[in-house]
Amino acid sequence: MFSKEDNEAMTRTSPGTKAGKLLRQYWQPVALLADLPPNGAPLPLKVMDEDLVLFKDETGRLGLLGLNCPHRGADLSYGRVEGGGLRCIYHGWVFDVTGQCLEQPAEPRGRTYCQHVKHLSYPVTTGGGMVFAYMGEGEPPVLPQLECLTAADDHLAMWKFRERCNYLQGLEGDIDPFHLNYLHRAMKSKDARDAPGSSDQYYDFYTRGTPRLEVDRTRYGLRIFTMRELDERAYLRVTNFMMPNVAIVAGPTGEDGYTLLWHVPVTDEVHIKYMLNYKRSGPIDQTGLKKAYDMHVIPGTNLEPRRHKENRWLQDREEMKTSWYAGLGPSFSVHDNWVTESMGPIYDRTKERLGYSDMAVVAARRQILAGIADMDAGKEPVGRHHDEESAKLKELVVRSYLVEDRNDYKKDFVAQTEAAE
Numbered sequence: 001m002f003s004k005e006d007n008e009a010m011t012r013t014s015p016g017t018k019a020g021k022l023l024r025q026y027w028q029p030v031a032l033l034a035d036l037p038p039n040g041a042p043l044p045l046k047v048m049d050e051d052l053v054l055f056k057d058e059t060g061r062l063g064l065l066g067l068n069c070p071h072r073g074a075d076l077s078y079g080r081v082e083g084g085g086l087r088c089i090y091h092g093w094v095f096d097v098t099g100q101c102l103e104q105p106a107e108p109r110g111r112t113y114c115q116h117v118k119h120l121s122y123p124v125t126t127g128g129g130m131v132f133a134y135m136g137e138g139e140p141p142v143l144p145q146l147e148c149l150t151a152a153d154d155h156l157a158m159w160k161f162r163e164r165c166n167y168l169q170g171l172e173g174d175i176d177p178f179h180l181n182y183l184h185r186a187m188k189s190k191d192a193r194d195a196p197g198s199s200d201q202y203y204d205f206y207t208r209g210t211p212r213l214e215v216d217r218t219r220y221g222l223r224i225f226t227m228r229e230l231d232e233r234a235y236l237r238v239t240n241f242m243m244p245n246v247a248i249v250a251g252p253t254g255e256d257g258y259t260l261l262w263h264v265p266v267t268d269e270v271h272i273k274y275m276l277n278y279k280r281s282g283p284i285d286q287t288g289l290k291k292a293y294d295m296h297v298i299p300g301t302n303l304e305p306r307r308h309k310e311n312r313w314l315q316d317r318e319e320m321k322t323s324w325y326a327g328l329g330p331s332f333s334v335h336d337n338w339v340t341e342s343m344g345p346i347y348d349r350t351k352e353r354l355g356y357s358d359m360a361v362v363a364a365r366r367q368i369l370a371g372i373a374d375m376d377a378g379k380e381p382v383g384r385h386h387d388e389e390s391a392k393l394k395e396l397v398v399r400s401y402l403v404e405d406r407n408d409y410k411k412d413f414v415a416q417t418e419a420a421e
């Protein structure tokens with residue numbers, strides 16, 4: 001169903017590649033604000049195979065520059081923050097946040113050479129405790145003004161995970177509704193509700209029954225309906241794919257907020273998953289969520305996971321009998337990490353046998369490929385917004401609730417959504 005060419009187009013993201021060009025047409029998170037404490041060191045980064053350095057100048061402005069000094073290539077992340085920008089410690093050239101060279105101390109006085117040196121730099125902005133960069137051509141779009149990117153700090157918790165696989169595998173897992181029934185299943189539902197970072201009252205529902213799926217195209221990407229019919233009740237989840245590499249789903253805050261998952265390539269075989277938990281009604285439980293995060297990533301390390309390929313993700317066959325179906329412990333992010341990495345660094349999609357339950361994954365791939373075709377034709381791909389009002393995406397809603405009308409659940413969804421506005 002998807003050719004080798006399609007797979008290459010969707011998964012390769014270095015400069016000049018098809019997906020690389022598409023992803024660069026949108027703001028992408030490149031760090032957490034917490035990664036750059038006051039007076040902290042400049043941060044070396046690799047994003048879509050580009051080596052960069054993120055720094056805060058003496059006035060607090062953020063700059064994202066090419067990692068290697070344009071003079072003779074020294075690594076600028078070892079530089080000093082001074083002189084109105086970042087100073088290379090090899091020969092002292094200084095670059096401001098726009099990449100403009102401000103000083104060349106070794107050049108004879110009176111020369112204007114430095115005015116003609118402009119280093120690679122990308123625009124940056126912030127939202128939801130994250131730093132975003134625009135690495136594409138032309139004017140950047142408006143950053144989506146989602147509730148979670150504009151909410152007060154204490155309503156949010158943000159995390160980073162390093163996944164040793166292509167970004168698309170991570171994304172596909174997040175918009176694959178049926179895997180909840182197996183991969184994340186607890187043998188006793190109490191275990192699921194008691195797991196750190198979890199409080200989903202509908203846990204029992206999404207591990208049972210064969211869901212009915214429906215996928216609608218929207219101006220931001222896809223809205224995905226998953227209906228599970230159980231005894232006299234029926235349970236609906238509404239999740240979203242936001243072009244070209246974001247999923248927005250129900251998370252530990254249940255109906256009172258949501259979770260955003262943004263998969264950003266480091267290289268084609270490694271990506272960073274940015275996860276933002278949002279609670280609408282008040283401060284979020286930072287302590288519980290940190291406990292869940294620490295089950296996955298070892299504190300004090302550079303995103304090193306406790307469970308990984310080399311230790312077979314510590315799968316426990318006893319646990320599989322009594323508590324967690326997959327034997328991978330209670331952390332959902334560990335389960336997701338295992339499955340996406342287990343496919344290999346870049347999954348060969350010519351080998352798969354797709355079924356009904358893959359409807360959303362297929363639709364997202366088609367939308368990414370359409371975005372690439374649109375760009376080739378000089379057209380605007382879906383999901384770029386140019387004014388703040390339309391970038392609010394008010395119609396992007398996440399739901400997880402019992403519906404009254406199982407047959408006409410869309411009508412029910414619209415009524416519920418309008419009632420909430």
Ligand code: FES
Pocket residue numbers: 069070071072073074088089090091092093
């Ligand atoms: S290499 Fe950076 S100033 Fe010479």
Ligand SMILES: [Fe+2]
Pocket residue numbers: 173174179184332336
């Ligand atoms: Fe999952």
